[in-house]
Amino acid sequence: MKRGRLVTGIIPMIICAMLVQAAAAGIVERSIEPSEHSTYRVVLTLPGETVAGIIEVLPSGMEVREVSLPPDQYRVDGATLFLAVIGEREITYFVHGQEDPAGAITGTWTDYLSGEEGTVGGESDGTQGQGVPPAVPVTAGTAKAGASPLLLLGGAGLAFIGVARCRARWRDEE
Numbered sequence: 001m002k003r004g005r006l007v008t009g010i011i012p013m014i015i016c017a018m019l020v021q022a023a024a025a026g027i028v029e030r031s032i033e034p035s036e037h038s039t040y041r042v043v044l045t046l047p048g049e050t051v052a053g054i055i056e057v058l059p060s061g062m063e064v065r066e067v068s069l070p071p072d073q074y075r076v077d078g079a080t081l082f083l084a085v086i087g088e089r090e091i092t093y094f095v096h097g098q099e100d101p102a103g104a105i106t107g108t109w110t111d112y113l114s115g116e117e118g119t120v121g122g123e124s125d126g127t128q129g130q131g132v133p134p135a136v137p138v139t140a141g142t143a144k145a146g147a148s149p150l151l152l153l154g155g156a157g158l159a160f161i162g163v164a165r166c167r168a169r170w171r172d173e174e
Helices: 002-024 149-173
Strands: 029-036 039-045 051-057 063-067 074-077 080-086 090-096 106-111 117-119
Touching: 039 051, 063 080, 080 090
Parallel strands: none
Antiparallel strands: 029 039, 039 090, 051 080, 051 106, 063 090, 074 080, 106 117
């Protein structure tokens, strides 16, 4: 019977660990809104506590006018916009060009906390174009960061509280 109690104590800890890891994962979404004549506002929405690299490839003839990040956190190289995101939930940039960029802007992201990578999704585009360079991968020499220490600590605390309650109930039953 004691072995069963041990298993019921370990299972909540495993479930908490999986939930904490899932909470750290996220995706990047894009929306595009017309702003002024031939100018469009692009909004990237990210989950909280994100440390990521985002690469946006614009159609030819489009140019970036303004980015909501500090100048040392982005770089424009021709039709490619490189963004370094640290804790931002929303990034806005304006593009100017003759055509509507909806569906024509493509991008990739890498979350450096979880090690996940993906394409930037949006209301008009959900696929990655052929010309999109992959986001800078985490190489074998670079240590991957785990989930946020605060999330891990909270998950472990919840697991210990659950185990303590179970132990108290078992003592009361005996």
